[in-house]
Amino acid sequence: MERPVQPVLKALVISPDEALRRALCARLVRLGHRSQPMGSSAEAAAWLASGMQADVVLAALPQPAPDLAGDCARLRARTANAGLPVLLLLPAPDDAQRTAALEGGADDCLAHDVGDALLAARLGRIAQACLRRAGCQARLQRQRAILDHIGDAVFTADADGRVVEANRAALRRFGAPGGGPFGQPLEAVLGLGPGQLGQADRLWLRGADGRGFWAQASGSRWAEAGRARTTWVLHDLTEALRHQRLRDEFLAGVSHELRTPLTSVLGAVGLLASGVAGRLPDAAQPLVAAAQRNGERLGRLIDDVLDLTKLEGDRLPLHCRPQPLAPLASEAVNAAQAYAARAGVQLALRCPPAASADAARWPAVDADRLLQVLANLISNAVKHSCAGQTVHIALMEDADGQRIEVSDRGSGVPAAFRPQLFEKFAQAEGSVQHGHGGTGLGLHLARLLVQRMGGRIGYAPGAGDVGSTFHVWFPTATATAPAGSGAAARTGASS
Structure with a gap:
């Protein structure tokens, strides 16, 4: 097997003995490496502190240094390479001296007359470690550069919600003048805790300069050495x-x-x-x-x-008040009768007899806007029904509110299109070709209106994927906050 090419090391050779120092430098050159002779560890530390770099330190001493641990620490503190290898060479080290050298911070302890083969092998291991370290540093620098060139603010928090990492955009927008956000609770930096960041599609945040802006937050959880981490990306929605x-x-x-x-x-x-x-x-x-x-x-x-x-734009006023839904459902059906008759479709309304009896169970809705929603759902059902079929409109009550369902036995909504059903300008493929074309705004408007009134709108396929059932549900006025108190903020976040 072909041996891998070993990289050339730059060795910092330290020895108070000039003859020993020269001999060691000559051996290193003979083994294919470069050397930089130094007379003492203090001189070597100053050389490193000036910005020079070395891959390994060879300290050839007449006897173990009294403060070897301090010497190793000072050398490593003067260079960007915190793991700078230190090889100690002694005249004839015994086990006790080797133990003391390792405990003192050296990576190995060899004899002055160590053979070229052993010295070359030891330096080869260090060279391979340098390659791996350089590769890791290059990857880290690349990842850091990518992170810092992301325009969105990115924070990483620990399991306690404290900031452990932030990119340049995050520091620029949220970094305090007296220091960065590191170690601070995420809530102190952003004004919102981790639990609040994932609750809404749109958040109002305030930067370190005091200016507020709308942002979208997305978080991902991961683990580092068994410790939980969450990375949050804050996308500025201003533009x-x-x-x-x-x-x-x-x-x-x-x-x-x-x-x-x-x-x-x-x-x-x-x-x-x-x-x-x-x-x-x-x-x-x-x-x-x-x-x-x-x-x-x-x-x-x-x-x-x-x-x-x-x-x-949250500029459409709604006039919500508690009222029964049965008369509104009946009015919507009557208004759609002529349109259904032209299509040859029947409309059937079913309301429970006591649906309007208990005023305490009436939802708070805007009558005109609910009629607009029902007109859209009924006309869609008629449009997708064949002549002779019946569209069923049903009012139902549950423990917390009232629900209106509009069901047809048409072709239904394709499964692939259902996630986009209530999006703006969304139209199922083939709708226009089959004469069902429209603007794609009706269901989107219905969703926004229902949400503004504090309700929910949804869809369910018919049995065997034949037909469709759309429903709107509104809580009773006593079970929800007054209209406009929080629904508008939720609508703005979801639209």
Whole structure:
């Protein structure tokens, strides 16, 4: 087997005996290494302190130094290599002298007349250790450089929640002028404890300069030598929120500009359809009806965009008050009857007889916005049902609130699409081709509105993955905080 090429070591040769020092340097050169002679450990320490580097120290002494441990410590303290190997060479060391040398901080103790083969082998082991150490240092430096070039603040905390590591961005934003955050509780640095960081999608943090900003926190747990560690990455959302605000303001401006001419167009088309300008030819009537129908659809789209902009900017006022859900469910069904009839779909409403009897069990909701949510769920169910099928709307009560379900027996939602169901502009693949296309805003708006009213919205596939059931649930007014007290913050975090 071919022997690996040994790296060349730079040896710091220390000996008060000049002849011994020269002889040892000559041997090192003969073995393929470099040497730097020094007359004493103090001279060697000063040389290292000046920024010079060595891979190994060979101290050839006439007898063991009285303070060998101190000499080794001083040498290692003067260099970046905290593990600087020290080989002690004595005239004829016995076991007691070797033991004293090792206990004093030397890595090995050899005789002055040690053979070249043994000395070369010992230096070879040190050279391999230097290679491994250099590789480890290079990896550590690379990882540190990567960590420091991450724009997000990164903290690592121990099991007690105290900061043990932080990258450059974290120190720049949260480092105190009098010292870094190391050893401090994470809560003292960020204003929030580890338990609070993982509870919301969006957090309000304040840097060391006193300026606050929205951030997103993600944590990962790991272990180091059996000790628990958690690394937190804090992503500053300031720029993303600014872009979102600009986009929303643009959409709102465009929507407002579209609304005025659209209102005039719909008014004119409506007058034509009503015959105010005279009876239309038979061939023109379906064209006017199509123009009116699509104009109304465009109007609903504009309303959706405006509502979305206000909701995501927390500028949409809600007027929540305790009220029974049964009349609202009945009103939503009645409003959708004409649309369902055109599709040949039946609507069936089921409410428990005593659903509205106990006022103490009424949820606090905004009636108009709940009707908007139910209209969206019912129209979606009708749109995905075949002629002759029935969409079932059911009101149910449980111990803590009331629930409305809208079920159909259509094709259902593909399993791969379900995680995106309530996201903005989300549409299942094939919806447009099958005539089910829309803006992809309806369910997203429904989710935001339900959350703002303190409720929950969800989806469940029908039996055998045939059909769909959407539900909204609201707690009773006595079981939840007043509307707007915390729901808005949760909505902002999840939207």
